[in-house]
Amino acid sequence: MTEDITRMQTQIAALQADRAALLIVVATLMQTHHNGNTMHLTLTAQTEMQLSESGAIGQTLDEAQRARVREFIEWLGALKTLN
Numbered sequence: 001m002t003e004d005i006t007r008m009q010t011q012i013a014a015l016q017a018d019r020a021a022l023l024i025v026v027a028t029l030m031q032t033h034h035n036g037n038t039m040h041l042t043l044t045a046q047t048e049m050q051l052s053e054s055g056a057i058g059q060t061l062d063e064a065q066r067a068r069v070r071e072f073i074e075w076l077g078a079l080k081t082l083n
Helices: 002-032 036-051 056-060 063-082
Strands: none
Touching (some): 036 063, 056 063
16 A cells, blocks of 8 residues: 555646646747747647547546646736736
């Protein structure tokens, strides 16, 4: 049991690191893209579309997971205001 918990903690830590890295990548792409406004609008629109009930993400995630995706969309908006 202790090994299972340790393995899950390691997996959670890896996922948190992956998420942080992906946020850095998205932020860098938005800041360096030749048309940041278009990229922002596309990322936001596509993410929202996929999150909808008819989208692939919307069909596979539970409510807590969808809330995390919504937080990402809000983060995109906050990032846009920094540019």
